[in-house]
Amino acid sequence: MSNGAVLFLMAFLFLGLGYMGVPVAFALMAGVIIATAFTPISLQSMIGQMFHGIDAETLLAVPFFLLVGELMTSANVTHRMVRLAQTMVGHLRGGLAQVVTLFSMFFAGISGSSTADVAVLSRTVAPEMDREGYDRAFTAALIACASTMANLIPPSIMAVVYGATGNVSIGGLFLGGIVPGVLIGIGLMIYSFFFGPVGIKKKMATLGQFGTALKDSSLPLMIPVIIMGGILTGWFTPTEAGMIAAVYILVVLIPALNRGHLRLLLWDFVYTGMLYAIPLAAVASASAFGWMLGYLRGPDIVAAWISDFAGTDAHMILLLLVVLFVIIGDFVDAIPAIIIFMPIINKLTELGSINPVHMGVVIITTLVFGLITPPYGLSLLVASKFVGVTFSRAMYASLPIYVVFFVTIAFTVLFPDVVLYLPKLLLPESVGCFKNPSGTGYICPT
Amino acid sequence: MILCGVSIIGFTTSVFFDVVTRELGAPWLWLQQVTTGFFAWGVFIGMAAAARRNDHLYLVEITKRLTGPKRTFMESFNRLVVLGVALCMVWFGYKNALLDLGSFRMPSLIPLTYYTASVPLSGLLIALFAIEQLVNGWNHGFEGPEDTADLREPVE
Numbered sequence: 292m293s294n295g296a297v298l299f300l301m302a303f304l305f306l307g308l309g310y311m312g313v314p315v316a317f318a319l320m321a322g323v324i325i326a327t328a329f330t331p332i333s334l335q336s337m338i339g340q341m342f343h344g345i346d347a348e349t350l351l352a353v354p355f356f357l358l359v360g361e362l363m364t365s366a367n368v369t370h371r372m373v374r375l376a377q378t379m380v381g382h383l384r385g386g387l388a389q390v391v392t393l394f395s396m397f398f399a400g401i402s403g404s405s406t407a408d409v410a411v412l413s414r415t416v417a418p419e420m421d422r423e424g425y426d427r428a429f430t431a432a433l434i435a436c437a438s439t440m441a442n443l444i445p446p447s448i449m450a451v452v453y454g455a456t457g458n459v460s461i462g463g464l465f466l467g468g469i470v471p472g473v474l475i476g477i478g479l480m481i482y483s484f485f486f487g488p489v490g491i492k493k494k495m496a497t498l499g500q501f502g503t504a505l506k507d508s509s510l511p512l513m514i515p516v517i518i519m520g521g522i523l524t525g526w527f528t529p530t531e532a533g534m535i536a537a538v539y540i541l542v543v544l545i546p547a548l549n550r551g552h553l554r555l556l557l558w559d560f561v562y563t564g565m566l567y568a569i570p571l572a573a574v575a576s577a578s579a580f581g582w583m584l585g586y587l588r589g590p591d592i593v594a595a596w597i598s599d600f601a602g603t604d605a606h607m608i609l610l611l612l613v614v615l616f617v618i619i620g621d622f623v624d625a626i627p628a629i630i631i632f633m634p635i636i637n638k639l640t641e642l643g644s645i646n647p648v649h650m651g652v653v654i655i656t657t658l659v660f661g662l663i664t665p666p667y668g669l670s671l672l673v674a675s676k677f678v679g680v681t682f683s684r685a686m687y688a689s690l691p692i693y694v695v696f697f698v699t700i701a702f703t704v705l706f707p708d709v710v711l712y713l714p715k716l717l718l719p720e721s722v723g724c725f726k727n728p729s730g731t732g733y734i735c736p737t
Numbered sequence: 738m739i740l741c742g743v744s745i746i747g748f749t750t751s752v753f754f755d756v757v758t759r760e761l762g763a764p765w766l767w768l769q770q771v772t773t774g775f776f777a778w779g780v781f782i783g784m785a786a787a788a789r790r791n792d793h794l795y796l797v798e799i800t801k802r803l804t805g806p807k808r809t810f811m812e813s814f815n816r817l818v819v820l821g822v823a824l825c826m827v828w829f830g831y832k833n834a835l836l837d838l839g840s841f842r843m844p845s846l847i848p849l850t851y852y853t854a855s856v857p858l859s860g861l862l863i864a865l866f867a868i869e870q871l872v873n874g875w876n877h878g879f880e881g882p883e884d885t886a887d888l889r890e891p892v893e
Contacts, residue, residue, distance in 0.1 A: 308815075308818055309795070310799065311799070311800075311811060311814065311815060312795065312799050312800035312801075312811060312812075312815050313815045313818045313819065314787075314788070314793030314794060314795055314819070315793065315794040315795065316784065316793055316794070317793075317818060317819045317822045318818070320822045320825070320826075321818050321821065321822055324821075324822065324825055334825060334829050335829040335832050335833055335836075337829075338825060338826055338829035338830050338833060338856060339829075339833045339853070339856075341826070341856060342777065342833075342852070342853050342855070342856055345776070345777060345780050346773065346777065346852070348769070348772075348773070350776075351748065351752065351772065351776055354745055354748075354776075354779075355749070355752075358745065358749070527756070530752065531752060531755075531756050534749055534752040534753055534756070535756070537749060538749075538753060557742065558742075560742040560745050560746050561738050561739060561741060561742030562738075562742075563742075563745055564738065564740075564741025564742040564743070564744055564745040564779060564783060565738050565741045565783045565786050565787060565790075565792065567745065567779070567780075567783065568741060568779060568780050568781075568782070568783020568784055568786070568787055569783070569787050569792060569793060569794060570794065571780045571783075572780060572781075572783070572784035572787065572793065573793075573794050575780065575781075575784070624794050627794075
């Protein structure tokens with residue numbers, strides 16, 4: 292059997308079994324196991340590859356960022372941040388819709404998980420939106436769209452996985468994700484202001500009310516400072532920063548703000564213990580799948596197709612990758628998608644001489660769009676479940692909001708200098724800059 | 738699930754002491770191996786726990802929207818696929834673990850088997866859970882109360 296035929300069989304089995312309802316981790320491995328039978332590779336080495344896929348220190352950051360999100364959600368201290376957002380934007384047209392977006396931006400700086408964001412907003416702001424007469428489909432769509440920022444604004448679990456598997460600076464990806472994350476936030480606020488429901492008009496908060504809300508939420512808002520401050524000063528790796536943030540919540544935040552929750556902490560750990568295993572099980576299987584894909588020269592085949600169309604033009608390559616990943620993101624979860632397609636991404640990064648951090652930010656921005664598109668729009672699915680509206684209604688309500696994502700993706704592709712501004716400024720080595728040997732400052736690749 | 742909690746508490750503690758001892762200028766290098774061990778065991782044991790609770794990532798949960806014989810056929814087929822993969826994890830993972838008795842991790846030189854043994858054990862648990870679900874499903878049906886939580890339209 293030719294390499295192309297084995298590749299096709301492996302991909303067909305994965306998608307076929309996945310759509311029949313086999314869990315992603317097992318559908319991937321089933322595809323690999325059958326494909327291995329047509330190659331001289333031993334099954335023993337492919338099962339071993341599952342272990343090697345998760346045997347990376349950087350991946351340890353994933354459970355820590357999930358733990359931080361879970362602790363913040365279950366300890367019920369996030370309502371302070373909701374109140375802060377209310378004093379800042381609650382008086383605008385569509386006040387609660389604006390609150391959803393601004394709170395998501397705050398929460399994205401604490402948790403790297405969109406699902407945690409959806410859970411918090413569905414519990415806190417969604418019932419209030421219901422009372423004010425917002426259409427439930429719009430509420431679910433907005434919460435889902437806003438939750439995607441958690442994967443762009445640091446810390447981001449997708450960035451950790453991308454950096455760990457693609458050998459790209461995680462700090463650089465964190466900083467690069469800020470621009471598209473904030474753009475989505477601003478876009479959603481503009482959309483809600485002009486095209487969203489009006490809501491109930493409220494008075495603008497006084498400076499005193501804003502000051503009180505800011506003081507109340509100062510402890511939770513220290514978390515992004517700890518995480519990014521630790522990474523940027525070089526004190527901690529992203530993994531250690533996640534751990535320090537978790538310890539801060541356990542030792543400072545919960546005792547200060549919700550002492551009663553201390554007796555439930557063990558359950559938070561137990562729940563997060565299983566929660567982190569779910570994406571990482573998919574990572575283990577996807578790394579075996581990705582290895583086999585590389586062995587069968589899948590990256591060369593796809594890179595040849597793309598280079599036939601795009602040559603070595605970086606913008607064209609990125610554009611074709613965006614189209615590819617919009618389609619992939621509709622059908623496959625983002626984390627396995629990153630690992631499976633990493634060999635192809637690396638090949639094309641080289642071909643177009645694209646900065647690896649820029650490539651990473653474009654891919655992650657495109658994949659977060661997949662969280663709100665059918666049939667596998669995880670955030671939209673969870674939001675519709677929590678808000679109590681059918682998936683199809685939530686999907687129709689989110690269709691016009693897709694424009695915000697198209698604009699953001701296009702901006703990320705077309706303006707690499709803006710995306711890479713913060714990484715160049717704060718972590719120059721992350722984007723390939725090196726210290727000027729004959730003076731101060733850095734020399735950066737153009 | 739309790740073991741998953743133990744693993745995350747374990748590696749949170751070990752990363753914490755790793756940072757503290759490093760900052761004190763007397764790093765305990767073996768802590769990194771402890772961390773990796775907790776992490777790897779946590780992932781594979783969690784993989785088994787998630788298999789039992791049907792909590793894994795799915796492309797679509799189409800089977801939850803089916804009923805009757807179609808549902809039984811699809812659920813049985815899916816569990817058999819999971820069982821097949823789990824048995825491969827058991828047998829080939831076991832062979833890997835034996836082979837890894839000769840590979841050692843620096844700096845404490847413990848055999849790699851201490852880590853890689855998590856794969857066949859996880860496979861064994863997944864296989865047992867898949868068989869349990871098959872037997873329960875065939876005796877009592879595969880439909881459960883959690884199916885009503887799926888708000889997507891039913892499949893005809």
